[in-house]
Amino acid sequence: MSAAFDLSRYDPKDPDPWLALYLDQSLPIAPEAKTALLMGNRSWSRRWMFNIIRPAVFAFFLLVKIVRGISPHHPNLNGFLHRLIHWGLRTFCTPEANTLILRHFHIGTELLGFIKANAGPVEVETVPLRPRTLKDLEDNVFLQHDLNVFNFIIQLNASLRAQGRDLEPVETPDFSMISDAPFELAPLPKGPLNFVDVQTAIEVYTPLYALCLPRSDFVRAAGSLQLDETVAIYIAKILGSDYHLAFMKNGHPLVPLSSLQAGYRLMMHGLDCEGLHGWLRLLKARQAQGLPLDPRNPTGAA
Secondary structure: OOHHHOHHHOOOOOOOHHHHHHHOOOOOOOHHHHHHHHHHHOOHHHHHHHHHHHHHHHHHHHHHHHHHHHOOOOOOOHHHHHHHHHHHHHHHEOHHHHHHHHHHHHHHHHHHHHHHHOOOOOOOOOOOOOOOOOHHHHOOHHHHHHHHHHHHHHHHHHHHHHOOOOOOOOOOOOOOOOOOOOOOOOOOOOOOOOOEOHHHHHHHHHHHHHHHOOHHHHHHHHHHOOOHHHHHHHHHHHHOOOHHHHHOOOOOOOOOOOHHHHHHHHHHHHHHHHHHHHHHHHHHHHHHOOOOOOOOOOOOOO
């Protein structure tokens, strides 16, 4: 257990809400991810700075939307944007925030890889994203992440439609691409200025994303945040179980939410993906132990 959540300090007369969430097992999130998220949530950056800067960020976001309404294609500063993100994360963000951001790309790669491996013969091509360092993010990682998701959905469904079929339950799913251990990340900066939590960083980064990229790229990025349920439904068809859909709280993309909510939805997107990946990791362990995949039917009895 992390020293930050020491059960020996538990006081029933003054229970720590963060300790309660740390011990809670309602979501199958990797311990290292949950610790990083809770450390950010309890930080002064999240509790104070986030609320102070949010009105200014919102006003800036409105201005950016006006600019993009007038000029939807220019400027296109993708390379500058990724270098700016790298510099900001390296200079100001906590190791916990940077851990969550780097983890997200590994998780996205593995979730799509699971669907592809268990979809039967399909023609799908995406770019695996495995950043180990913050410098790796400069290689168009954020934009490629969005392209991967939409290209995957288009190519997967086009291939399935051409064959006149849909995803079906797999008797013995292939979990080989789902990592068991924590992702191997390089040491992250921990200097005097590395104090910003992940949600505050995302709130600042979102309007900059909208400003530096063409409108179509930002609209696609904002739309991708609501694809968690879509991906989870694909996985439900493969597993023959919809239990994990209870984890998905980001809304279905057929009813799009305002891009002004993109910062919060990006946090929810990260949480959804962590929960879904953790669920597959749990099922992989059950399969290795010879147990039924559905924990609600632990004996396999009818």
